[in-house]
Amino acid sequence: MKCNIICNFAFRIFMQMTGISATSVSSLDSLIEGCTRAVVTAHEHPDGDAVGSTFAMMRYLRDVRGLDAIVVLADEIPESLKFIVPEEDREHVLSGKDSINSGILEIASADLVVLMDANGFSRTGAIAGALRESTARKVLVDHHVGPESGDFDIVFSTSETSSTSELLYWLMMEMPETSGDAALLPPAAAFAMMAGMTTDTNNFANSVFPSTLEMASALIGAGVDREYLLEMLYNRYRENRLRAMGWLLGENMLITPEGAAVMILRQEDISRFDIREGETEGFVNLPLAVENVRMSVFIKEEDGLFRVSIRSKRGTSARELASAHFHGGGHENAAGGKVFPGDIPSGGDLETYLYNILKEFLI
Numbered sequence: 001m002k003c004n005i006i007c008n009f010a011f012r013i014f015m016q017m018t019g020i021s022a023t024s025v026s027s028l029d030s031l032i033e034g035c036t037r038a039v040v041t042a043h044e045h046p047d048g049d050a051v052g053s054t055f056a057m058m059r060y061l062r063d064v065r066g067l068d069a070i071v072v073l074a075d076e077i078p079e080s081l082k083f084i085v086p087e088e089d090r091e092h093v094l095s096g097k098d099s100i101n102s103g104i105l106e107i108a109s110a111d112l113v114v115l116m117d118a119n120g121f122s123r124t125g126a127i128a129g130a131l132r133e134s135t136a137r138k139v140l141v142d143h144h145v146g147p148e149s150g151d152f153d154i155v156f157s158t159s160e161t162s163s164t165s166e167l168l169y170w171l172m173m174e175m176p177e178t179s180g181d182a183a184l185l186p187p188a189a190a191f192a193m194m195a196g197m198t199t200d201t202n203n204f205a206n207s208v209f210p211s212t213l214e215m216a217s218a219l220i221g222a223g224v225d226r227e228y229l230l231e232m233l234y235n236r237y238r239e240n241r242l243r244a245m246g247w248l249l250g251e252n253m254l255i256t257p258e259g260a261a262v263m264i265l266r267q268e269d270i271s272r273f274d275i276r277e278g279e280t281e282g283f284v285n286l287p288l289a290v291e292n293v294r295m296s297v298f299i300k301e302e303d304g305l306f307r308v309s310i311r312s313k314r315g316t317s318a319r320e321l322a323s324a325h326f327h328g329g330g331h332e333n334a335a336g337g338k339v340f341p342g343d344i345p346s347g348g349d350l351e352t353y354l355y356n357i358l359k360e361f362l363i
């Protein structure tokens, strides 16, 4: 890292918080050295950070360390994020229901499991049981609070970073092969980490730390094409997504007097707009543009329950709301959870249930 004394000091503190130290890096180095088959995984319903960080880690383990590494994810990578994984690498990525059985076989035969972008196996969906039962060595790299550290041999965890992709980047910079030079990363891994950081910060709009900009600067310097990345991330949607967004904001969004915005996308709306997995990404951020909105809640009906995404402005805790009322958690200003049909009092409806919770929470 090229920077001045103050920056170096901030960087040392950052490294201390992440668990990245000379000792932990050398433990990771020797742990990888003793392994041959790796499964890299992340939370269910993978987002850009989950895809970017798992793919980058897989490429590092294959290209740099010579392991037989593969990515296994419980849910399919959204169509809009598939560009992060180049065509020639698709055979090393198992994602979605059709690949669950082969994914579980891979987990059973791996001697190294790396969990990225989730604080524990409980977040990994349909493969959680196989991951827990695996006798492989286990490594966690994550930026959510409350890591389930007991399940892992080595833990790299801090919420003081933009994304898991950023945390992985700094970890890789400490590994002996790169010795701090981003140009020595496998190019596809560098691109994937830039993608994960960019989506998790909402293109540098939130959770940006000095280290985040250092990372971006080094990766652009190393040849990552950010213009191409932005084109692929933000200018390639299907018309349906914008039509659904227009309807949600125009006809569906309700703003309560307490400053909560609520949008609900039900199964019939999903069918009507032909909304596919990943196509509602970012909707939850939009109502925060309204001055008196402190918290935005986006509900999406799915498989007989309601998935809840929450964003909040500084001073209002999305995480608290998610953990207190929606069986979830996350970051201070970006969290998620679920509403099960049984949560709604009999005779009541989802809307009233939500408004009561939000009213009480925001008073």
Ligand SMILES: [Mn+2]
Pocket: 049, 050, 117, 143, 163, 164, 200
């Ligand atoms: Mn993340």
